Amino acid sequence: MVWLSGMALCLSLTIILSLIGVVLWNGFRTFWPAPIHLVTLRDGSTFLGMPVRSEAYESEPARVEALRKTDIEGALTTDGRVIRTLYRVGNKEILGEPFRWVDAGDIASIDLPPHAVLVERLQWGPWIGQPGAIVSVEEVVIGADEPLVGTTDTEHGSRRFERAELNEAGGGGPRRVRQTTFVCEGPEETLRAFGPAHVAAVARRTHIERLKEEDVGVINRELTALQNGVRLAELRHAEGAITEADFGAIRASSEQRAGELRAGFSTIMERVRRLEAEDAMHRWIVTDPGTQRFAPISQSEPGSPMLLSQVVRCVPANDIGVVGKVRVYLARWWEFLTDGPRETNTEGGIMPVIFGTVAMTLLLCVLVVPMGVVAALYLREYARQGWVVSAVRVAVNNLAGVPSIVYGVFGLGFFCYSVGSWVDRGPQAPLSPQSWWGIVGLTVVLAAASIVLGLVAKIRPLRPDSAIKMLGRFLSLLGWLGVIVGVGVLVVRLPYFHGFFRERPAATFGTPGVLWASLTLALLTLPVVIVSTEEAISAVPRSLREGSYGCGASKWQTIRRVVLPRAAPGIMTGMILAMARGAGEVAPLMLVGAVKLASELPFEASFPWLHLERSFMHLGFHIFDLGFQSPDSEGARPLVWTTTFILMSVVVTLNITAIGLRARLRRRFGGGHF
Amino acid sequence: MVSQVQHRPIIGVSPDGTISGRSQGAGGSVRPLTGSEYGAIQAIRANRPFRAAIHDEVMAASAVLEVSDFELYYGAAKALHAISMPVPRGKVTALVGPSGCGKSTLLRSINRLNDLIDGVRIEGDMRLNGESVYSPYVDVIDLRKRMGMVFQKSNPFPMSIFENVVYALRIDGENRKSLLKETCERALRAAALWDEVKDRLHESALGMSGGQQQRLCIARAIAAEPEVLLMDEPCSALDPIATLRIEEFIHEIRGRLTVVIVTHNMQQAARVSDFTAFMYLGRLVEYGPTATIFQNPRLKETEDYVRGRFG
Numbered sequence: 006m007v008w009l010s011g012m013a014l015c016l017s018l019t020i021i022l023s024l025i026g027v028v029l030w031n032g033f034r035t036f037w038p039a040p041i042h043l044v045t046l047r048d049g050s051t052f053l054g055m056p057v058r059s060e061a062y063e064s065e066p067a068r069v070e071a072l073r074k075t076d077i078e079g080a081l082t083t084d085g086r087v088i089r090t091l092y093r094v095g096n097k098e099i100l101g102e103p104f105r106w107v108d109a110g111d112i113a114s115i116d117l118p119p120h121a122v123l124v125e126r127l128q129w130g131p132w133i134g135q136p137g138a139i140v141s142v143e144e145v146v147i148g149a150d151e152p153l154v155g156t157t158d159t160e161h162g163s164r165r166f167e168r169a170e171l172n173e174a175g176g177g178g179p180r181r182v183r184q185t186t187f188v189c190e191g192p193e194e195t196l197r198a199f200g201p202a203h204v205a206a207v208a209r210r211t212h213i214e215r216l217k218e219e220d221v222g223v224i225n226r227e228l229t230a231l232q233n234g235v236r237l238a239e240l241r242h243a244e245g246a247i248t249e250a251d252f253g254a255i256r257a258s259s260e261q262r263a264g265e266l267r268a269g270f271s272t273i274m275e276r277v278r279r280l281e282a283e284d285a286m287h288r289w290i291v292t293d294p295g296t297q298r299f300a301p302i303s304q305s306e307p308g309s310p311m312l313l314s315q316v317v318r319c320v321p322a323n324d325i326g327v328v329g330k331v332r333v334y335l336a337r338w339w340e341f342l343t344d345g346p347r348e349t350n351t352e353g354g355i356m357p358v359i360f361g362t363v364a365m366t367l368l369l370c371v372l373v374v375p376m377g378v379v380a381a382l383y384l385r386e387y388a389r390q391g392w393v394v395s396a397v398r399v400a401v402n403n404l405a406g407v408p409s410i411v412y413g414v415f416g417l418g419f420f421c422y423s424v425g426s427w428v429d430r431g432p433q434a435p436l437s438p439q440s441w442w443g444i445v446g447l448t449v450v451l452a453a454a455s456i457v458l459g460l461v462a463k464i465r466p467l468r469p470d471s472a473i474k475m476l477g478r479f480l481s482l483l484g485w486l487g488v489i490v491g492v493g494v495l496v497v498r499l500p501y502f503h504g505f506f507r508e509r510p511a512a513t514f515g516t517p518g519v520l521w522a523s524l525t526l527a528l529l530t531l532p533v534v535i536v537s538t539e540e541a542i543s544a545v546p547r548s549l550r551e552g553s554y555g556c557g558a559s560k561w562q563t564i565r566r567v568v569l570p571r572a573a574p575g576i577m578t579g580m581i582l583a584m585a586r587g588a589g590e591v592a593p594l595m596l597v598g599a600v601k602l603a604s605e606l607p608f609e610a611s612f613p614w615l616h617l618e619r620s621f622m623h624l625g626f627h628i629f630d631l632g633f634q635s636p637d638s639e640g641a642r643p644l645v646w647t648t649t650f651i652l653m654s655v656v657v658t659l660n661i662t663a664i665g666l667r668a669r670l671r672r673r674f675g676g677g678h679f
Numbered sequence: 680m681v682s683q684v685q686h687r688p689i690i691g692v693s694p695d696g697t698i699s700g701r702s703q704g705a706g707g708s709v710r711p712l713t714g715s716e717y718g719a720i721q722a723i724r725a726n727r728p729f730r731a732a733i734h735d736e737v738m739a740a741s742a743v744l745e746v747s748d749f750e751l752y753y754g755a756a757k758a759l760h761a762i763s764m765p766v767p768r769g770k771v772t773a774l775v776g777p778s779g780c781g782k783s784t785l786l787r788s789i790n791r792l793n794d795l796i797d798g799v800r801i802e803g804d805m806r807l808n809g810e811s812v813y814s815p816y817v818d819v820i821d822l823r824k825r826m827g828m829v830f831q832k833s834n835p836f837p838m839s840i841f842e843n844v845v846y847a848l849r850i851d852g853e854n855r856k857s858l859l860k861e862t863c864e865r866a867l868r869a870a871a872l873w874d875e876v877k878d879r880l881h882e883s884a885l886g887m888s889g890g891q892q893q894r895l896c897i898a899r900a901i902a903a904e905p906e907v908l909l910m911d912e913p914c915s916a917l918d919p920i921a922t923l924r925i926e927e928f929i930h931e932i933r934g935r936l937t938v939v940i941v942t943h944n945m946q947q948a949a950r951v952s953d954f955t956a957f958m959y960l961g962r963l964v965e966y967g968p969t970a971t972i973f974q975n976p977r978l979k980e981t982e983d984y985v986r987g988r989f990g
């Protein structure tokens with residue numbers, strides 16, 4: 006038996022360790038720059054590519070036979086399977102597929118060409134090629150007799166230029182041409198000049214982005230607020246809450262303000278256009294040796310070279326040594342951890358995803374701990390221990406076994422659609438004011454009656470167990486239940502409430518969001534917290550409680566001052582378990598708030614800072630999305646590992662923090678010291 | 680301070696536990712007892728009606744607490760049988776008797792801690808200063824505030840030393856810093872703990888030694904100036920030095936506070952108490968001035984018990 010259990014333990018440890026090992030190995034490998042091969046095939050064609058992995062596969066017998074005859078070394082395995090290598094070739098615009106399988110038997114030679122570069126681009130994935138030149142492209146008008154090729158003198162010396170006609174102008178007169186001036190030529194020169202030119206281009210791009218996103222964003226937000234204000238005024242006017250004149254005034258003033266804003270918007274856009282025009286001048290030519298075509302500015306303009314500002318990073322993988330590779334590796338990690346995603350999440354970073362996960366998990370803790378502790382306190386301390394409480398306890402434990410997607414459906418239906426839409430637009434079926442006030446009256450009467458009946462139980466000259474007191478207590482309990490129901494109805498069908506966001510055209514809280522996701526996961530993890538809290542509470546020594554009662558403390562004082570502090574480490578354990586479970590949950594999140602791409606974080610630098618109604622990105626969902634929904638599954642695969650590694654790190658970090666906190670609590674409140 | 684205890688006239692018990700100075704008996708030699716001499720115990724064992732031997736000195740003293748025909752059941756099991764006894768004001772009363780005879784139960788009945796146990800039923804009553812303890816109209820919390828209790832196992836709360844001591848005031852809503860500080864110092868001084876902890880009042884109470892923890896519990900019990908201090912074997916988990924400290928404390932407060940102390944240690948009962956009550960199987964057997972109980976008890980079984988011959 007010892008052997009059996011020991012082996013079982015070893016087995017599970019091995020499985021876990023190898024899982025962690027695989028995740029670590031693959032997660033850390035992702036960003037290491039691979040060499041760039043110039044592959045020449047037997048049919049004479051060539052291409053540039055980065056080897057990803059090799060494998061052997063079963064091919065048709067004729068092919069195997071042919072390969073066997075050629076006697077190429079390494080084309081076949083000993084058992085007759087064909088060896089092939091997967092190359093990342095990039096250049097999606099001209100090659101279509103960014104990956105390519107090549108049989109070893111088809112390869113004539115593999116070289117490591119100097120100066121070959123991997124260009125990570127903002128769009129359309131990587132480009133692999135040979136840098137040719139840095140150029141300056143502009144449209145100019147030239148005289149009829151000026152040449153289409155030639156040299157021009159600049160402050161840096163004489164530069165070659167080429168010109169292309171833009172309009173089919175017949176005859177003489179001035180012509181519009183696109184002039185490409187070669188700032189520097191040749192791979193070495195180009196690579197040397199690329200660094201500083203790229204830094205300047207990135208600065209320009211950042212400037213343009215800031216103008217577009219921040220400055221324009223501020224204007225857009227204010228415009229939306231104005232629009233919403235007018236809509237609200239319109240609604241209130243229709244209800245008769247404000248006069249025609251007031252409505253007119255609001256509309257006029259907001260139109261005036263909108264005019265100002267639009268003027269500001271035009272100014273900014275004018276600046277953006279100027280910057281973009283300047284940006285459009287600075288380009289470079291990186292040529293794919295197989296097709297002799299260079300990386301284009303866009304798929305629709307194959308004849309126009311790409312902008313320098315479209316480059317994220319240029320890696321001359323064969324020229325840089327280990328130090329250079331480490332720098333590229335670290336830079337890629339930094340980008341991954343601090344940037345937002347690009348290209349349907351297959352490139353860029355996952356900062357918003359990490360942020361969303363951490364925010365949701367913390368919010369989950371904030372919500373689940375009070376709920377769980379209150380419930381456990383009631384079950385353990387206040388409820389009379391009997392079959393009812395046992396049944397409740399069993400039910401709570403079984404809640405933990407409900408498939409999590411069910412919680413997702415519940416969260417979507419209850420939180421998003423019912424509670425959320427109530428918050429947004431008020432009750433769907435409000436009562437008429439008369440019946441509402443009628444219910445208010447009833448509830449008040451009921452509450453008064455319950456108070457009076459409750460007082461009966463306190464009459465001194467009667468014994469505590471007399472029938473009248475029991476009856477009074479029971480009726481008062483019923484009364485309070487009625488009051489709760491009444492207040493519920495009053496809130497749900499309040500005729501005077503029209504929601505906090507009724508003027509917004511789209512739902513605000515009435516859609517999936519981080520608050521609802523946290524609440525849903527809080528329900529999901531509630532049993533864990535309840536069970537651990539109950540255990541922690543019942544583990545508080547009887548002697549401590551008796552000591553407190555002996556000092557004349559009431560029950561609540563004993564619980565608050567002695568039982569809860571002493572149980573705090575146990576409650577923290579519950580929280581840690583809830584956190585671990587919640588952070589790894591994906592299925593319900595897909596329904597109640599996690600999205601593929603969230604344009605905004607649930608947090609902002611300006612008032613009101615927190616936007617808990619916004620949907621968010623989540624590491625678990627991100628992994629699912631990368632792994633199964635990505636258009637470029639081969640390219641996304643390494644990121645799946647890296648993201649998995651990040652998710653594990655986030656969960657572990659959160660847990661370690663909580664465990665550290667618990668250790669501190671233990672030292673303060675925990676067991677003895679002998 | 681140690682010498683103070685030793686200089687006090689010790690009532691017939693030498694440190695090694697033998698009882699000396701007996702005038703009764705043949706030349707001080709221990710006489711074997713025959714069964715017929717144990718009338719009381721036979722009566723108790725046979726569950727026959729039985730009257731406790733209560734000495735006149737007890738009845739003469741003014742009582743702070745009056746127990747009258749008090750009976751207590753744990754479910755169906757009867758743990759206390761018609762106990763009637765006064766507790767003299769400002770004196771130290773020791774409850775002795777073999778394990779399971781109901782000493783703790785009786786003590787915990789005084790501040791109604793037994794209310795917390797499911798299935799406990801009582802008959803009879805107690806009166807604290809003439810007011811009923813068990814009347815249905817009594818505010819139990821108020822009652823407990825008038826008593827302090829020290830338990831067999833020290834039970835410091837999970838908070839700082841300072842907060843432990845002023846706990847009873849805190850739950851009364853007392854928040855004046857100066858008053859709390861004053862109370863804390865006074866209680867800690869009374870429990871002879873002040874000098875040891877005055878520099879770490881705001882550290883956790885759980886970092887103290889066992890003896891310190893028990894003295895802290897004593898300080899906590901007397902901080903709110905109770906009328907009665909109930910101590911349930913306060914020294915049974917402590918080493919001799921710590922025990923000595925607590926006995927010194929009892930000497931210190933003698934006369935100012937009524938103390939009811941349960942103890943298993945006959946020498947301790949002899950050293951610290953003014954009156955001693957001997958209990959057996961849930962009944963009070965003999966109750967009188969400590970000197971008399973130890974030197975010249977009325978009943979043979981008391982004599983045997985205090986001399987360590989049974990129990």
Ligand SMILES: Nc1ncnc2c1ncn2[C@@H]1O[C@H](COP(=O)(O)OP(=O)(O)O)[C@@H](O)[C@H]1O
Pocket residue numbers: 753756758777778779780781782783784785796
């Ligand atoms: N909580 C309880 N439930 C049931 N029986 C109890 C409980 N506490 C004590 N008893 C019983 O009451 C009797 C007296 O116990 P106790 O007062 O603790 O004795 P002592 O303190 O003198 O050793 C014992 O027989 C014991 O078994």
Ligand SMILES: [Mg+2]
Pocket residue numbers: 782783784
């Ligand atoms: Mg006991």
